[in-house]
Structures are given as structure tokens and as C-alpha cells.
Amino acid sequence: MIAKNNAIHTKSYAFAIRIVNAYKFLVESEKEFVLSKQLLRSGTAIGALVAEAHHAQSSADFLNKMNVALKEANETFYWLSLLKDTHYMEEIVYQSIASDCNELIALLVSIVKSMRDSLNR
Numbered sequence: 001m002i003a004k005n006n007a008i009h010t011k012s013y014a015f016a017i018r019i020v021n022a023y024k025f026l027v028e029s030e031k032e033f034v035l036s037k038q039l040l041r042s043g044t045a046i047g048a049l050v051a052e053a054h055h056a057q058s059s060a061d062f063l064n065k066m067n068v069a070l071k072e073a074n075e076t077f078y079w080l081s082l083l084k085d086t087h088y089m090e091e092i093v094y095q096s097i098a099s100d101c102n103e104l105i106a107l108l109v110s111i112v113k114s115m116r117d118s119l120n121r
Contacts, residue, residue, distance in 0.1 A: 008107050013047045032088045039083065
């Protein structure tokens, strides 16, 4: 279904690392614990779901995992925006991470659409 060395796997894993580092910064420097925990949970879930999809039991299972990964990516974007707008995250940091998040969202939308189309044939 999805090779481990493909773009979504590589990018979602790299994104998870960025999210973990952002979480550590927010907790240590900003003393922010609630929003950053939500960001950590949703931001790392994307890659975990992509990894799970690698061993999906069926095409429908694969599609479901990718759909949930897309939901987590959208939720992550929400937490990033909230952290920026409440001044816990600087604009330049937000722009960089949000750009990566938007790239993941676009990839996931493409994967979900392609899978949905192939299942409906």
C-alpha cells in the first residue's frame, strides 16, 4: 500500500520530530502545558497513523487510517494557530511549522482522494 521510504512517511516522521521539539520548547521556555500537550498529541499522531497504514489489513483500513491522519493534521494546524494567536509561539516559528503542516495536509488529501476514487471504481 505505502512504502516506508515514500514522501508521506518521511515528511510525517520529520514533522513529528519538529512537534516534539516545539513541545519541549513550549514547556521549558514558555511554561505552557495544556495547548502544547494537545499539539504534541495530534502532531505526532499523524506519523503514527501513516506508519500503521503501512500494515493496513485492507484498502478500506488503509483509507480509514489516512483519513484519521488527515483529521489529526487539521487539528494540529488548529493548535499551532491557537499557540501563535495567544503569543506562545512566535510568528516565524509558526510560519515554518504551519507550512510543513499544510504540506502534510495536501499530501493526505491527495492520498485519501486517490484511494477513495480507486475504491469506488
